[in-house]
Amino acid sequence: MTGAGIVVVGGGVAGFSAVQELRSRGYEGPLSVVSPEGLPYDRPPLSKGYLLGTEDAEKIQLAPASWYPEHDVAVVASRAAALELDGARPALTLDDGTRLAADRLLLATGGLPRPLAVPGGETALTLRSRADSDALRALLEPGTRLTIVGAGLIGAEVASAAASLGAEVTLVDPVETPLAPAVGEDLARRLHSMHAERGIRTVVGLPERISDAPQHAPDAARYLVHLADGSAVPADVVLAAIGIAPDTALAEAAGLEVEDGVLVGPDGATSHPAVFAAGDAVRVRQPGGVVGVPLRRAEHWEAAVRSGQAAAAGMLGEAPPEFGAPWFWSDRHGVHVEAAGTMDPRRAPGARTVLRVADGVAAAAFLLAEDGHLLGCAAVDQPLVVRAARRIIDRGIIPDPQRLADPSVDPRKLTR
Structure with a gap:
């Protein structure tokens, strides 16, 4: 058995963000990333630039190859086959039989694409x-x-x-x-x-x-x-293209608590004190010790980044960072789409939508709570509008609906 320190299982953005955060917080111990595909890379380009051929494999790497030796991070190009939690430290068995011991271990195994469950x-x-x-x-x-x-x-x-x-x-x-x-x-x-x-x-x-x-x-x-x-x-x-299912096989086999995702606290802590989890495969328990249904899994890029950063803090025994409104983006047909907060009125009875129309088409939409607080914003090719909306949400400002709807109002002035 080799290793110790911290072992991260998964070469996606959650795992990489955790590694990056660990080093930025001053962790100097042994640090390994187990990634069957080698150097961690970004997934969003797979349906866009990489698929088109405008971005190559090197371009979508989350960091250049030189970053890992410079930060003393070992990349282990193997697949994790089993996780043992019955010893003093977690032990990971790789598909080539190698066993890695860890003081703390992070599962960032991501999701598996849902198959089309019909004949053929x-x-x-x-x-x-x-x-x-x-x-x-x-x-x-x-x-x-x-x-x-x-x-x-x-x-x-x-x-x-x-x-x-x-x-x-x-x-x-x-x-x-x-x-x-x-x-x-x-x-x-x-x-x-x-x-x-x-x-x-x-x-x-x-x-x-x-x-x-x-x-x-x-x-x-x-x-x-x-x-x-x-x-x-x-x-x-x-x-x-019907979504993903959380990859919880390692966690389930090891006896961790799983419910449509590995159950974690806000700091990524699982039901085992030495094991943490982050990314698409986790569900966060409701804060404050509330008994009930855990929060829904978040499957967007920024959510995975935040999850990895929070777990890094948790593994060091530190408080996770405070994050603002969730955000995601998408690109299609030459336009850029962004959204912050929530745009689902079913989550807020009494909510109403305010539209910002430019050149005869809806350019941005805002979801306002019954009391006037901003719940969410989505926009097409209006990044400054979404940026302003995130600040409004995070600061708890009650915006003027008429100014939100007026395309002549500079987005940078919406928070005033």
């Missing part, structure tokens, strides 16, 4: 890793018929990239206006309508099975995606 669903590709993106890109040529099941963030981003590569794209989703809870109904409609404007077919439907298509015609598709209404969509390639 195993033929659908998924997108979570660099290898997945490489495999999909190899199949996208002008005229390729790509059917994407799921029109959320990843599905929409892949549709945009694939269409620009010349593929004939069909988006299938059971919801008429995807992303409405994330960005509000008005912006969601605007964003979804952009697909048709760029030649992408959108279908409201639910897949029931995937079959091989009859090969009578010379241009016959490879598959047929059969929908619940009896129709079928021809496809040469099918992609399932």
Whole structure:
């Protein structure tokens, strides 16, 4: 058995952020990252720049290769096979049989793409890793018929990239206006309508099975995606973009508390005192010792960064940083979308939406609580508006709805 110090399992942004935070907080002990794909890299480009070929593998690394020896961080390019918690220290067994002991261990195992659970669903590709993106890109040529099941963030981003590569794209989703809870109904409609404007077919439907298509015609598709209404969509390639499931296999086998994610405190602490967890695979227990349902898993990039930073503090016995309103972004069809806070009115009875309209289209939307406080904001190509909204939310300011709606008001003045 080798090692000690702190071992981080996972080479995504949560694991890397934890490593970075540990060193920035002055931790000088042994530090290892177990990442089967080698150097940690960023996932968001996999459905955008990396898929398009405008960013290569080196470009999407979270830090240059030189950063790790400079900060005395060992990268172990192996897969974690088992976690033992019955000794004095956690012990990690790798797939090559190597055992690593740790004073403290961080699970940042992320999520696994949800498979399409219908007959024939195993033929659908998924997108979570660099290898997945490489495999999909190899199949996208002008005229390729790509059917994407799921029109959320990843599905929409892949549709945009694939269409620009010349593929004939069909988006299938059971919801008429995807992303409405994330960005509000008005912006969601605007964003979804952009697909048709760029030649992408959108279908409201639910897949029931995937079959091989009859090969009578010379241009016959490879598959047929059969929908619940009896129709079928021809496809040469099918992609399932229906979200992720938390990768909790190590945690469950080791006996940690798991409930649709590894259960942690605000500092990433699990049910074992020497094991912490962060990223897409965790659910935070409600603060203040409240008994009830843990918070929902957060599956956005910034949430993973924050989670890793909080766990780093927790492993050092320090208080986690204080974070402001949550934030995420997405890119499609040449526009940049951002949102902060929550835009889901179901979470706040009595909430109302205020729109900022520019050039006849909704450019930003604000969700106001019944008492006037700002709950959330979403915007298209309006980063300063979202930045101002985050400050308003964090400071508890009650904004003037008329100024929020007025596109002539400088976003930098909204907090005054």
